Amino acid sequence: MTYAARLSYNRKDLGFSPYSKYWRELRKLTVTELYTAKRVKSFGHIREQEVASLVDFIKQSASLEKQVNINLKLLKLSASVICRLGFGISLEGSKLESSYEEVIQGIMEVVGSFAAADCFAIVGGLIDRLTGLHSKCEKVFKAMDTFFDQAIKHHLDDESIQDDIIHLLLKMERGEIGLGEFQLTRNHTKGILLNILAAGIDTASAQTATWVMTHLIANPRVMKKVQAEVREVIKNKDDITEENIAKLEYLKMVIKETFRINPLVPLLVPRETLKDIKIAGYDIPKKTWIHVNIWAVHRNPNVWKDPEAFIPERFMDNEIDYRGLNFELLPFGSGRRMCPAPGRNESKRC
Known part of the structure; x- marks a missing residue:
């Protein structure tokens, strides 16, 4: 998990953090604060607005007889929704706009790749540098970290933003929402945001919807x-x-x-x-x-x-x-x- 640890800020997220008291407190907090049915439902208007925008785009393209790459449009739909409800910013104009597809795909490739460093203590790191896995991880991490910094700064500069996940995480950093005996740092916040970014954009709708449509066409x-x-x-x-x-x-x-x-x-x-x-x-x-x-x-x-x-x-x-x-x-x-x-x-x- 060498490179998963790098992307998750030394395993400070929910997915790769070792089972411990910290992990149990974080898991409980995310379920009771971040992913409650009430909170998810409150974001319904964002999802409906973004879906309506996609439908309008498809209608317009159909009227002009223009081809549409549905998979890419669904991926962008996912990214737009997650950026608004998770990070409080629009995908358009953000640091992620031009590279979200590459970043998300890069995260999945790095986490899912065979890392020689995990198996060969002495020469593993060298092998990963030769295969390009190390440089890919660093490139993805830098782009991801820059986006997180932008989103967090946006919240710190505008205190009126109070209805998204970063707002809650910043409250946890300040101790306004308890995490037992643990205190969230900025890297803890970014690690949790990694889970939201990667899982939300890659799996929330894009791949599932693409496979659903593929099976419908075939059946x-x-x-x-x-x-x-x-x-x-x-x-x-x-x-x-x-x-x-x-x-x-x-x-x-x-x-x-x-x-x-x-x-x-x-x-x-x-x-x-x-x-x-x-x-x-x-x-x-x-x-x-x-x-x-x-x-x-x-x-x-x-x-x-x-x-x-x-x-x-x-x-x-x-x-x-x-x-x-x-x-x-x-x-x-x-x-x-x-x-x-x-x-x-x-x-x-x-």
């Missing part, structure tokens, strides 16, 4: 059922709200099936054993990294019938959900290290 039967449901629920409304979207039951099944076939993170965030354990007859020493291949679980024929087929109906009258309680479907993980966001806002995820 005309499913497409027709989704279209029929949308037309029945939405009817002739010009303004579609998140409350309307929450009523699209078949669409929810389509999204669950997409999570199953195309989990956003095929290998979950690594776990570390707290003590010597035995798994399937194998002795696993304490402090061993455990990588969970959720892609294989989701396509296991012993768990799912016809696992390679896209069949949303498998979730009809089925209580299996993605909130970490059903081990058959774990796109956001489970247990202590699962993503804290799923279930906080049904209309956003489904």
Whole structure:
């Protein structure tokens, strides 16, 4: 985790911080303060404004018969939403505007790459410099850190900004919101912002929506059922709200099936054993990294019938959900290290 530690300001975030009292306090605080259902719902107007802007752009492009790269537009939509609700600034004109795609992709590549420094104490660092992993990490870190500095300065210069995540984190820095015996530093704040930036922009909608649309195009039967449901629920409304979207039951099944076939993170965030354990007859020493291949679980024929087929109906009258309680479907993980966001806002995820 050498380079993950670098990007997370020496593992001061929620994702890569070692299991400890600090991690437990931070996890509790993020769930009770940052990702509450009330807070997420309060950001609904931001999501609706950004989606409306995207729809208008697509309509205009269609009228002019201009091609649209949906994947890139969805990624920018995610970035625009996260910048406004997480950082209190618009993506347009920010330090991230010209490089958000490169930065987010870079974060994922660095974290997901094989780091020789993690395995070879003496020569690992040299190998990573030769492969370019070290320089890529530094480039991504510099761009990311500059953006965080800009967003934080924006808040410090304008005290009227009080409805986003940075505002809450700055209150934690000042001790106005308690974190037990721990005091947040600026690097703690930036580490937490890394989780919001990377997870929010990369997974919140862009990849999921792209895969959903891909499966709909490849499965005309499913497409027709989704279209029929949308037309029945939405009817002739010009303004579609998140409350309307929450009523699209078949669409929810389509999204669950997409999570199953195309989990956003095929290998979950690594776990570390707290003590010597035995798994399937194998002795696993304490402090061993455990990588969970959720892609294989989701396509296991012993768990799912016809696992390679896209069949949303498998979730009809089925209580299996993605909130970490059903081990058959774990796109956001489970247990202590699962993503804290799923279930906080049904209309956003489904």
